[in-house]
Amino acid sequence: MSATLAVAAHRVVVDDLxxxxxxxxxxxxxxxxxxxxxxxxxxxxxxxxxxxxxxRMLGQLVDELVRQAGLARAVIRSARSDPALVQAAAAAVQQLRRSYTQVETTLEFFGDAVNSRTSVPLGNALRTLDRLATASMRSVLAPVGLRVPPTLTYVDKGLGASILRAGIRLWSPGSVNPVAAIKVVRHNLYRPTSLFHETGHQVAAMTGWVPALRDALSSELVDAPQLASVWSGWASEIAADVFAFAHTGYASISALYDVVGDERAIFRWPIGDPHPIGWLRTRLGVELCRDAWGPGPWDALDAAVVESYPVASAGGALTEVLQGSAARLPRIARACQSTRIPGLGGRPIGSLLPAARVSPSALADLEREAGPALWSSASLREREGIRIVALAGLREAEQPQFAADWAARARNWFHGVAVAG
Structure with a gap:
């Protein structure tokens, strides 16, 4: 190639960069x-x-992206006079492209989350959920001196909630999530016991709960090594279920069953899935209720699960896992409740969140003592918001003939509309 052609080719490449x-x-x-x-x-x-x-975090990401573009521009300008730098200039542009995509993914995620607050009523509901989620974490983290992460809730489609935990690395290199971003699905927006399952994941990650529970389950099931391996593998989701139960009692169990009670999936056991088999997960929740309060409306749910989905219909080796686990559920439930959590000073969850607070009798006392103010008082909303969620969920589960009324009452409460008791 002649010198003239080489210069022209060099200029074309740099111009394009x-x-x-x-x-x-x-x-x-x-x-x-x-x-x-x-x-x-x-x-x-x-x-x-x-x-x-x-x-602030989003702004820093953008500033860093613009700074990176400035560095790339400097390399390109140097490459105009030094052909040896063209390759470095091209690499800088390629890296900028990749960085842009990573920042865009982060911004779009949080933008979509914030923008799910499409109306004043929905914004009020999600704002209430923000506060309830933060309060649920504060109740166990503050007493042991751990920082309580702020919460951003958002609504989306689907069956199950999820969390992008505070403190984890985001898509953009060097960025750390400053908030617990929790997806609440629309069908459970006004019966949000799953919110506390997700905050349970945040608390578990901050306190070492999952490894402790894994060890407790392995120890409790030492007589059945295969089951011990199975159940210890589910420890992360079980800890979150226990946290939801500690906050909202039986309401969390009935709501959970509405999610997992799909005839096509209730016996499903995908390889590597951290969630317990739906049939066992529901029945473990029932055992948590029995262990805490004895007989109650959860017994009817348990009977309905067993009647609707006979264990023999699972077939093969799965039937053995279900039967062996079912026989040990009372022991498993006690192990879940008594696990000593390192980050909570070696105390079990019940020492900070006594199950008695969300028993049917305690919630009935709350309902009776507060009267109509329960559904209109700002101070009660602030002080007893989580137990109000537990009460509404309990009544909806106990009184299916009035479930629509309870659902409407909860919806109005979340929207900030005063409703009659």
Missing amino acids: ERQLAHWLAAASSFADAEEFASPSAWRSVEDEAGLPLR
Whole structure:
């Protein structure tokens, strides 16, 4: 190639790199406005404790992306006069492309989460869920001096809730999630016992609960090594279920069954799935109730599960796992309740969240003593919000003929509408 052609080719490549850079920099610059991703009203509905660190983190990601673009521009400019730097300039542009995608993924996730607050009533409901979620974690983390992460809840489709835990690495290199971002599914938006399952995951990660529970289950099932291996593998989801139970009692069990009680999936056991088999998971919840309070409405649920899905219909080796586990469920439930959690000073969860607080009799006392104010008082909402969720869920489960009324009452309460008792 002649010198003239080489110079021309060099100029074409560098010009194109500069063009690419201009595109990605312009796209990155649009990220600077958080309202590109969520409406102003949606952002206003987010608690300051979550919104401020979240916007700060997102701003830092954008600043770093723009800084990276500036470095790439400098290399491109140097490459104009030094052909040996063209390869480095091309690599800088490629890295900028990848970084843009990672930042975009992070911003879109949180923007979609915030923007799910599509109306004032829904914004009020999610704001209440933010506060309830944070309160559930504060009840166990604050007494032992652990920082309580702020919460951002959002609504989405599907059957089950999920969490992107505070403190984990995000898609963008170097970015750490500043909030517990919890998806609440629409069918359980106003019966959100699963919210406390998800905050249970956050608490478990911060306190060493899962390894402790894994050891407790292995020890309790030492007489059945295969079952010990199975149950210890489910420890992370069981700990979260126990946390939800500790906060909302039987309501969490009946709501759980509505999620897992799919005839196509209740015996499903995918390889590596951390969730217990739905049939066992529901019945373990029943045993938690029995262990705490003896007989109750959960017995009818247990009978319905066994009648609707006879264990023999599971077939093969799965039947043996179900039968062997069912015979040991009372022991497993006690092990779950008595596990000493390292981050809680070696105390079991019940020492900080006594099951008696959410027993049917205790919730009935709350309902009677508060009267109509239970559904309208701002101070009761603040002080007893989690138990109000537990009460509404309990009544909906106990009184199916009035379930629609209880669901409507809970919906109005979450929207901030005063309702009659």
